[in-house]
Amino acid sequence: MFVKALSAANGTELWQQFWPESGSMIPSSLALDAYATRAFVAGTRVEPDQLEGFFTVLALNTTKGTILWERSKDGTEAKKGNALATTFNSGRIFAVGTFYDDANFRDGFAVRAYNAQGKLLWEDGQWSDATGTAGVRVRSFARAVTATCNRV
Numbered sequence: 001m002f003v004k005a006l007s008a009a010n011g012t013e014l015w016q017q018f019w020p021e022s023g024s025m026i027p028s029s030l031a032l033d034a035y036a037t038r039a040f041v042a043g044t045r046v047e048p049d050q051l052e053g054f055f056t057v058l059a060l061n062t063t064k065g066t067i068l069w070e071r072s073k074d075g076t077e078a079k080k081g082n083a084l085a086t087t088f089n090s091g092r093i094f095a096v097g098t099f100y101d102d103a104n105f106r107d108g109f110a111v112r113a114y115n116a117q118g119k120l121l122w123e124d125g126q127w128s129d130a131t132g133t134a135g136v137r138v139r140s141f142a143r144a145v146t147a148t149c150n151r152v
Helices: 135-141
Strands: 002-006 013-018 024-032 038-046 053-061 067-073 080-089 092-101 106-115 120-127
Touching (some): 024 053, 053 106
Antiparallel strands (some): 002 013, 038 053, 053 067, 080 092
């Protein structure tokens, strides 16, 4: 993943960041904190020697472009994971995404909440049944996340 910050006034480059050093990151969404000093990227991280992706959330310092923290979840049950959306509210980052378990023909979604320092606060989710009939609904659900009025 390549990220570049430009000056809004004249378009000059402020900083650029390439991450990770090996493998790749496929970003799906971006959220900013209340003061736009941190950017939170949700996506899929793929290591060079693996075909499967990991549900990943990354925090960047928007002033310097430095990576503050990265959290990936490969899941012991899940073979593939995609963080698809993220939002920031009241000092917490909420990410939603999907998991796929090809061996058991099922998929699911997860919602994860982190504090601003990247500590996992809680996680919830749901797997579809083995026939995959609930899978379409699960994938459709896990495309957006919002947090308002103490509800996610």
